[in-house]
Amino acid sequence: MLFNSLQYLWFLPTVVLIYYALPAKHRWVLLLLASYFFYMSWKVEYIVLIIFSTLVDYFLAIKIHKAKAQPRKKTYLIISLISNLGLLAAFKYANFFTENVNQLLSFTNSTQHFPYWDILLPVGISFYTFQTLSYTIDVYKGKISPEKNIARFALYVTYFPQLVAGPIERAATFLPELKKQVKFNYNDVISGLRRILWGLFKKVVVADRVSVIVNHVYATSGEQNGLTLLIATYLFAFQIYCDFSGYSDIAIGSSRILGIKLMENFKAPYFSKSMSEFWSRWHISLSTWFRDYVYISLGGNRVKVSRMAINILVVFIISGFWHGANWTFIVWGFVHGVLLLMEYFLAKKSTIKLDLNPTQKMIRMLLVFNLVTFGWVFFRADSIQHSLFIIKNIADINSWHFNINLLSEVVGGIPLVTMPKLILSVFFILIMLVMEYGLYFSNFRKRFFALNGTLRWSIYYGVSLCIIFFGNHGNIEFIYFQF
Amino acid sequence: MKSFIFRFGLFCALFVLGLTAFSTFLKVGQKHYDSNADLKLRLLLDVKTIDPEIIVFGSSVAEGGINPLIISNITEKKSYNAALSGRRIIDWNSIAFSFLDYTKNNKVIVLDIFPNVFNKTDNLYQPHEFYPYLNNKFVKEALSAISPTYYKIATLPFYYLTQLNSKIVLNSIIGIYDLLLNSQPKMSEDYKGYSNINSNYEKGNTSGLIQTEISQTSIKLYEKLILQAANKNIEVLFVGMPVYHKGKPHYNQLDSIYNWGTIWSKEYENVTYLNFLNDSSIIYQQEYFANNTHLNKNGASFISSKIGNYLNKNKYE
Numbered sequence: 190m191l192f193n194s195l196q197y198l199w200f201l202p203t204v205v206l207i208y209y210a211l212p213a214k215h216r217w218v219l220l221l222l223a224s225y226f227f228y229m230s231w232k233v234e235y236i237v238l239i240i241f242s243t244l245v246d247y248f249l250a251i252k253i254h255k256a257k258a259q260p261r262k263k264t265y266l267i268i269s270l271i272s273n274l275g276l277l278a279a280f281k282y283a284n285f286f287t288e289n290v291n292q293l294l295s296f297t298n299s300t301q302h303f304p305y306w307d308i309l310l311p312v313g314i315s316f317y318t319f320q321t322l323s324y325t326i327d328v329y330k331g332k333i334s335p336e337k338n339i340a341r342f343a344l345y346v347t348y349f350p351q352l353v354a355g356p357i358e359r360a361a362t363f364l365p366e367l368k369k370q371v372k373f374n375y376n377d378v379i380s381g382l383r384r385i386l387w388g389l390f391k392k393v394v395v396a397d398r399v400s401v402i403v404n405h406v407y408a409t410s411g412e413q414n415g416l417t418l419l420i421a422t423y424l425f426a427f428q429i430y431c432d433f434s435g436y437s438d439i440a441i442g443s444s445r446i447l448g449i450k451l452m453e454n455f456k457a458p459y460f461s462k463s464m465s466e467f468w469s470r471w472h473i474s475l476s477t478w479f480r481d482y483v484y485i486s487l488g489g490n491r492v493k494v495s496r497m498a499i500n501i502l503v504v505f506i507i508s509g510f511w512h513g514a515n516w517t518f519i520v521w522g523f524v525h526g527v528l529l530l531m532e533y534f535l536a537k538k539s540t541i542k543l544d545l546n547p548t549q550k551m552i553r554m555l556l557v558f559n560l561v562t563f564g565w566v567f568f569r570a571d572s573i574q575h576s577l578f579i580i581k582n583i584a585d586i587n588s589w590h591f592n593i594n595l596l597s598e599v600v601g602g603i604p605l606v607t608m609p610k611l612i613l614s615v616f617f618i619l620i621m622l623v624m625e626y627g628l629y630f631s632n633f634r635k636r637f638f639a640l641n642g643t644l645r646w647s648i649y650y651g652v653s654l655c656i657i658f659f660g661n662h663g664n665i666e667f668i669y670f671q672f
Numbered sequence: 673m674k675s676f677i678f679r680f681g682l683f684c685a686l687f688v689l690g691l692t693a694f695s696t697f698l699k700v701g702q703k704h705y706d707s708n709a710d711l712k713l714r715l716l717l718d719v720k721t722i723d724p725e726i727i728v729f730g731s732s733v734a735e736g737g738i739n740p741l742i743i744s745n746i747t748e749k750k751s752y753n754a755a756l757s758g759r760r761i762i763d764w765n766s767i768a769f770s771f772l773d774y775t776k777n778n779k780v781i782v783l784d785i786f787p788n789v790f791n792k793t794d795n796l797y798q799p800h801e802f803y804p805y806l807n808n809k810f811v812k813e814a815l816s817a818i819s820p821t822y823y824k825i826a827t828l829p830f831y832y833l834t835q836l837n838s839k840i841v842l843n844s845i846i847g848i849y850d851l852l853l854n855s856q857p858k859m860s861e862d863y864k865g866y867s868n869i870n871s872n873y874e875k876g877n878t879s880g881l882i883q884t885e886i887s888q889t890s891i892k893l894y895e896k897l898i899l900q901a902a903n904k905n906i907e908v909l910f911v912g913m914p915v916y917h918k919g920k921p922h923y924n925q926l927d928s929i930y931n932w933g934t935i936w937s938k939e940y941e942n943v944t945y946l947n948f949l950n951d952s953s954i955i956y957q958q959e960y961f962a963n964n965t966h967l968n969k970n971g972a973s974f975i976s977s978k979i980g981n982y983l984n985k986n987k988y989e
Binding site (some may be wrong): 195209333373375378379382609646648653657658660662663 | 673675676680683686687690691821824829830833834836838917
């Protein structure tokens with residue numbers, strides 16, 4: 190069930206109505222049932238994987254907590270890691286490994302080839318396995334006590350607003366949220382609805398509109414020139430941001446209506462003035478997960494500089510690999526790791542003052558945005574060769590020429606994208622950027638709430654109408670579902 | 673909670689009211705927009721005043737290639753061309769089934785066969801022309817069979833607003849303007865649905881082979897139409913429309929496509945077939961063609977006379 194589908198339009202209000210009609214102490218049971226229904230509406234069989242993950246981590250966490258000897262605790266933790274990562278490896282990475290092993294074998298002239306596994310990637314597997322892993326690790330580290338109620342723990346694993354694409358919550362903050370007795374709060378519900386509206390705008394009016402251009406240009410890169418590839422790459426930067434942050438907004442908004450707070454996942458990352466700031470604003474729940482459970486475990490900053498550099502590269506390569514079973518994601522992670530290291534070493538040597546004037550800030554924002562967009566080429570391309578081909582073509586400035594007909598396919602004699610449609614999409618991107626800047630860097634919220642009710646309602650109506658009239662309603666999945 | 677329910681309810685009620693008003697404006701406007709297609713859809717799906725003895729269904733090949741005025745002159749029977757440009761049976765079947773549902777006078781349905789006649793249609797041509805008639809069961813069925821999007825359009829309130837484009841809005845504004853000023857329709861009914869192609873032969877882009885297909889969906893729809901016509905004692909005349917001789921090599925499986933007329937005429941008692949594909953009296957005459965598959969005014973006069981004479985000879989004597 191997609192957040193931007195009509196099913197969800199029925200599902201959420203139904204859950205909310207029943208939720209608030211039930212006595213507060215029983216509401217979590219409804220959420221559990223709704224979450225299982227939500228997941229099973231995609232593929233019934235794969236609920237078994239979630240149940241497996243839930244059972245393994247529920248029992249192992251209790252065992253870890255009860256075990257007195259450290260080696261025993263460690264053994265249980267390793268079983269949990271193997272189970273969860275094994276699940277991930279089997280369903281997400283098996284074919285990637287098979288392909289690479291087969292390729293290596295072909296270099297040795299071996300006739301031995303391993304068969305591919307024809308299997309559909311379970312939606313959200315990367316998210317819920319990381320969420321359950323953090324739970325077991327936190328119990329192992331003694332940061333939290335294990336949850337005794339198995340059904341409530343199951344809700345922690347499957348909570349529908351964040352089940353398939355995060356934010357990846359931590360047990361220490363999220364389990365208490367699920368336990369609290371929620372009272373209907375007008376401000377929370379309105380704020381949740383507002384957040385959903387904004388998320389839908391980003392998803393269907395920005396991301397899904399530009400996806401038509403991006404998908405076509407990247408699929409026909411051989412027929413494109415440097416300029417059209419560059420346009421598509423910039424548009425992809427906004428597509429992926431609006432797609433994923435739009436999802437997070439809807440998740441956070443849906444949960445807020447239910448009185449349960451989810452962590453923020455994005456904080457206007459394209460306004461970052463450094464790569465490190467970008468990573469503190471982009472997919473926050475994942476980057477903090479890697480920081481807490483991988484980077485710090487590897488020694489973090491408290492090691493020699495050379496070791497720290499390796500740690501950063503390792504973390505970013507794993508993070509890239511988490512995004513997908515393809516070398517392109519690994520390279521994308523590596524590129525970001527290298528950029529962070531370059532920034533670290535440059536900052537160490539430079540004598541640039543920290544308080545930047547607005548022009549310097551703007552230049553740095555543009556620089557970071559362009560570096561991030563460069564990385565998106567690897568993220569979006571089908572293969573390393575494809576990414577290099579795109580970069581090479583973009584660099585060939587002599588080939589640049591603008592032709593609107595190159596940007597989209599023609600269906601029934603009518604091009605899907607025309608100049609007015611492209612201009613409108615760019616206009617919506619600008620609106621989104623202005624709004625995001627206002628929300629995170631100015632007193633926009635204050636000003637907005639100072640407006641009278643009629644004006645605020647007009648804005649809500651305006652956004653709703655934009656979603657209906659200008660959105661792309663082709664049931665386009667969220668990009669991060671595939672991760 | 674009471675305050676929330678009141679405010680949220682009010683917000684939604686106003687929103688729905690606004691959408692209803694806007695959607696009604698679009699529907700009424702589009703319905704009265706003065707194009708050939710809109711007029712035909714209104715007459716066949718809504719007003720239902722078109723009930724001639726001879727009616728033509730099909731695509732632009734029939735719309736511009738069969739002149740009902742000539743057929744009427746020869747047969748002395750009322751005739752009407754309900755063919756819709758840019759469409760195939762997957763699109764236009766709703767108007768044919770709607771017509772069959774209400775007709776009392778009809779005796780003959782004329783259907784065109786041309787190179788792309790059985791191609792599958794995934795993207796409905798000018799779908800908004802059907803939007804004012806979403807409640808019509810035939811339109812709902814036809815649209816839904818094409819794609820899930822049209823199923824949503826046909827079944828969910830306001831969903832078609834998500835397909836809105838400037839053309840729909842513009843059409844509606846013009847339609848409402850015409851309606852309010854009660855201006856005379858530009859698409860005169862005197863033409864009886866015929867679209868006059870007043871141009872000389874244009875070769876067009878016909879380098880290489882143009883792939884055609886015989887989709888089972890189209891075949892089944894034709895057979896459904898034949899059977900429903902039989903139930904009402906209506907004859908079906910398939911007309912294999914001529915293709916200019918220089919254009920023929922550009923189409924694959926032409927013979928197989930045109931052979932369906934023969935197959936159906938053998939299989940169903942109410943079907944006859946008049947095939948001009950290899951008719952040397954027309955396919956070598958460049959002055960009859962607007963392009964390889966479309967007849968111009970002269971060609972339409974020539975072929976309509978032949979159809980009229982054929983009907984006179986076989987159906988009304």
